[in-house]
Amino acid sequence: MDIAMIPARLGSQRLKQKNLREIKGVPILAWAIRRAREAGCFDEIWVNSEADVFGEIAAREGVGFHKRPAELADNVATSEQFTYEFLTKHDCDRLFQVHSIAPLLTPAQIFEFVQAMKDGEYDALLSCTLEQIECALDGEPVNFTFAAKTNSQELRPIQRVTWSITGWRSFTYRAAYEAGQTATYAGKVGFWPLDRLAGHIIKTEEDLQFAAAVWDLRYPKAGKR
Numbered sequence: 505m506d507i508a509m510i511p512a513r514l515g516s517q518r519l520k521q522k523n524l525r526e527i528k529g530v531p532i533l534a535w536a537i538r539r540a541r542e543a544g545c546f547d548e549i550w551v552n553s554e555a556d557v558f559g560e561i562a563a564r565e566g567v568g569f570h571k572r573p574a575e576l577a578d579n580v581a582t583s584e585q586f587t588y589e590f591l592t593k594h595d596c597d598r599l600f601q602v603h604s605i606a607p608l609l610t611p612a613q614i615f616e617f618v619q620a621m622k623d624g625e626y627d628a629l630l631s632c633t634l635e636q637i638e639c640a641l642d643g644e645p646v647n648f649t650f651a652a653k654t655n656s657q658e659l660r661p662i663q664r665v666t667w668s669i670t671g672w673r674s675f676t677y678r679a680a681y682e683a684g685q686t687a688t689y690a691g692k693v694g695f696w697p698l699d700r701l702a703g704h705i706i707k708t709e710e711d712l713q714f715a716a717a718v719w720d721l722r723y724p725k726a727g728k729r
Contacts, residue, residue, distance in 0.1 A: 505617065508546040509570075510536050510604055511586065513577050514555035519708055523558065523604050527716050532706065533558060536604035537565040539655040543614035543710050546600070553577070570594070586689055588681045591674055598622075600674050606668035607715050608701040608722050617669050620696050627676040627691025631668045633703035634661035663695045666703035 512523040512533050519525070523533040533551065540549050549556045551562040552701045554577035559569035568595065569701060591599060602609070604706040621629040637647045647660045673691065680690035701722055706712050 505547045505584040506545065506600065507594055507595045508540045508549045508602050508613060509587070509590055509602050509630060510540065510549070510550055510602050511564055512555070512558045512604055515551070515556065517704065519528040519712065522706060522712070525706075526710055527607060527712075527719055530695070531561060532607050532712075533561050533604045534565055535607045536602055537562070538610050539607075539614060540602045541565075541567070542611035543618070544611070545615050545618045547596075550590070550594065550725040552586060584686070588674075588678065588687065589686070591678055596674050599674055601667075601670045601672075601678070603668055603704040603705070604695055605664065606702065606704065607670045607706065608704050608718070610702065610722070612700050613698060617671065617696050621671040621694070624694050625692065626671065626694040627673045628693045629671040630665050630667070630693065630695050631670060631698050631703070632665050633693045633700055634697050635664050647724060659707050663697070664703070665695075666698060666705060668698060668702055668705065669707045 509571055510533065514521060516522045524531050527535065537549060537551070540546060543662045549567040551558050551567060552572055553559070554572050559571065562569040570590055572586050572589060575581065576589060587601070598621065602614065617629065617631065626665045633719050636659055638659065639657055648654055677687045678701070679708040681687040701718065704715060706715060
């Protein structure tokens, strides 16, 4: 069984109540639910939150609502904690976290990601964008050298993890967590490239405005449903 889990916390910091913010009159959480459903590759879809307001959206959209404990919804709780808690309540082979803050991730891309995880037999599959430009860390080159100028198209792309969608094998994740290890990166890890729009994550008001501005280009035939 493959389950899609859409996390939504009410107390976001940089953009207040961002999962309730709307694009085209629809909360971005609802858009994530619809995209996951349209992908047609999940046995179940669940919203994972501490807030009943998100449960109401889940009910309207016809998907499940997992109410996590309040202590797993503050700024101290980690994604590993609430993901593990979800997995203890929902039996599945693979769990796919579809982030509502990546509203430009398309149903086709979700389907391709899920298929890639199955085909690659990954324990963890991370979405990323490929940054084929000079990148440095703490002032030191990562994919280029100060000794020579290389054309950008010849550089090795940097895989920037976006978290737009992430997949885990349930057994591997739970076993690693229970052993006190980092469950997010346990086992065989793969990277799946997305385009820049799918990798666009809403963290700020500017991010939201950008997503709204390019919406009709991304979904030229999409209405409110």
